[in-house]
Amino acid sequence: MELSKNITLGQYIPRQSPIHRLDPRVKLLGWVALAVILFSIRTLSGYLIFAAVMLWGLRISQVPLGYALRGIKPMLPFLLFLWVFQVLFSGSLYPWSMQVVYQWHFIDIRLEGVWFSTLLMVRVILLFLSVTWLTLTTALVSLTDGTESLLSLFKWAKVPANELAMIGVIALRFVPTMVDEQERIMKAQMARGADLDQGNWLMRVKARIPMLIPMFISTMRRAEEMIVAMESRCYRGGDGRTKRKQLKLQALDWKAIGVLTVFVAGMLVYNYLMPPLMG
Amino acid sequence: MNLSTRKIVISGLLGAIAIFLGVTRLGFIPVPNLAGSATIMHVPAILGGVLEGPVVGVLVGAIFGVFSFVNATNALFADPLVAILPRLFIGLIAYLVYAGIKRINVPLALIVSGVVGSLTNTGLVLGMAVIRKYIPAGVAWGIAITNGIAEAVVAAIITLAIGMAVLKMRSGAVEAKGSAPKVPEKPE
Numbered sequence: 180m181e182l183s184k185n186i187t188l189g190q191y192i193p194r195q196s197p198i199h200r201l202d203p204r205v206k207l208l209g210w211v212a213l214a215v216i217l218f219s220i221r222t223l224s225g226y227l228i229f230a231a232v233m234l235w236g237l238r239i240s241q242v243p244l245g246y247a248l249r250g251i252k253p254m255l256p257f258l259l260f261l262w263v264f265q266v267l268f269s270g271s272l273y274p275w276s277m278q279v280v281y282q283w284h285f286i287d288i289r290l291e292g293v294w295f296s297t298l299l300m301v302r303v304i305l306l307f308l309s310v311t312w313l314t315l316t317t318a319l320v321s322l323t324d325g326t327e328s329l330l331s332l333f334k335w336a337k338v339p340a341n342e343l344a345m346i347g348v349i350a351l352r353f354v355p356t357m358v359d360e361q362e363r364i365m366k367a368q369m370a371r372g373a374d375l376d377q378g379n380w381l382m383r384v385k386a387r388i389p390m391l392i393p394m395f396i397s398t399m400r401r402a403e404e405m406i407v408a409m410e411s412r413c414y415r416g417g418d419g420r421t422k423r424k425q426l427k428l429q430a431l432d433w434k435a436i437g438v439l440t441v442f443v444a445g446m447l448v449y450n451y452l453m454p455p456l457m458g
Numbered sequence: 459m460n461l462s463t464r465k466i467v468i469s470g471l472l473g474a475i476a477i478f479l480g481v482t483r484l485g486f487i488p489v490p491n492l493a494g495s496a497t498i499m500h501v502p503a504i505l506g507g508v509l510e511g512p513v514v515g516v517l518v519g520a521i522f523g524v525f526s527f528v529n530a531t532n533a534l535f536a537d538p539l540v541a542i543l544p545r546l547f548i549g550l551i552a553y554l555v556y557a558g559i560k561r562i563n564v565p566l567a568l569i570v571s572g573v574v575g576s577l578t579n580t581g582l583v584l585g586m587a588v589i590r591k592y593i594p595a596g597v598a599w600g601i602a603i604t605n606g607i608a609e610a611v612v613a614a615i616i617t618l619a620i621g622m623a624v625l626k627m628r629s630g631a632v633e634a635k636g637s638a639p640k641v642p643e644k645p646e
Contacts, residue, residue, distance in 0.1 A: 299592075342466050345466050353478075395475065399627065406463050410463050
């Protein structure tokens with residue numbers, strides 16, 4: 180029973196690559212820009228260009244490609260499941276599509292349906308890769324620093340930037356602790372004869388409860404302790420708080436911004452020029 | 459908007475539970491239906507709303523939503539309008555239901571808010587998926603009936619069990635071992 184073996188989210192590989200050294204704000208905004216571009220692409224050739232650029236990016240970040248791709252394997256069954264659904268019922272999803280591939284009772288396969296579902300699958304894989312790229316090359320601390328700095332742009336709207344960043348830090352920081360704790364709880368309950376995978380589904384739900392309740396209770400207890408600990412250290416959010424490490428854009432960051440802008444603009448023009456489905 | 463330390467910490471920790479349930483896949487309970495599993499990842503958002511109020515409920519829902527977006531395993535959740543937006547309402551609606559019923563009966567309020575919060579998740583996510591044309595309405599109804607009901611039942615059981623346990627712990631009926639004495643909220 181190893182709960183921790185499949186967790187790739189939030190993994191960071193320390194390297195000295197230019198991507199690692201970028202300002203986290205640039206990386207975060209760059210990732211948002213890439214995600215937006217990813218959603219605007221409607222052609223296979225567009226996705227190929229995007230994938231090529233991302234592979235190049237992964238290369239210069241000195242992240243092993245196999246490692247980055249590893250997380251995709253567990254999602255493949257889900258992807259295929261949705262793909263099959265979308266293809267089988269593509270007649271009702273894309274009623275304007277005229278080219279019928281196959282029809283039988285409620286099954287109605289249209290050519291565009293097959294095509295769009297496939298593109299959608301490619302999009303999910305690329306989105307996943309882009310998130311992995313961001314987290315593999317950015318330490319958690321700088322990621323939250325960057326988030327806080329970007330959120331503080333919305334100070335005028337009274338967005339509590341520091342507080343929101345703090346919530347994010349707490350959420351991510353405690354996941355590994357909870358995994359450890361849960362492993363202990365599960366072993367303890369199994370030693371008492373708990374059985375997770377027996378009986379019908381209602382019994383299996385019931386079997387989870389003795390695992391989950393100690394988890395929630397100890398979390399709520401920890402919360403009370405943390406509140407006291409933080410307040411006794413005079414935590415009062417971001418107002419008037421200073422930082423030892425100030426984020427400042429370097430020459431490298433401006434270069435990255437330049438490359439990104441060119442790429443984003445190029446992709447937008449390309450999307451506009453290429454009719455969907457054809458390329 | 460002012461967030462108290464209490465709201466920050468509890469949102470963060472309940473958000474951590476949501477992420478934890480997702481990464482360890484403990485949050486997916488095998489049930490006999492199309493997708494093969496019911497999720498309980500939205501339960502922390504329900505509990506956040508019920509135990510700490512609407513702000514925490516929305517914040518936990520946001521963490522859950524962002525997590526399911528960046529960790530999207532299918533095309534549905536690779537769209538922030540499907541992955542994040544509907545999740546903000548889970549804790550909010552669970553809070554409203556709980557606040558309305560708790561005067562009558564607390565355990566009943568917990569059960570109903572578990573069911574309603576869960577159905578909010580199912581309904582809004584699938585509704586958005588249909589609007590954004592990822593799945594046809596017929597399939598959405600199929601998932602809503604099989605997954606939605608199973609998830610609502612599971613969420614109700616867990617919300618009741620954990621809600622009662624936490625409320626008991628807070629009222630002091632069960633001494634929380636090693637916990638610090640309760641400090642009154644500082645006057646604003």
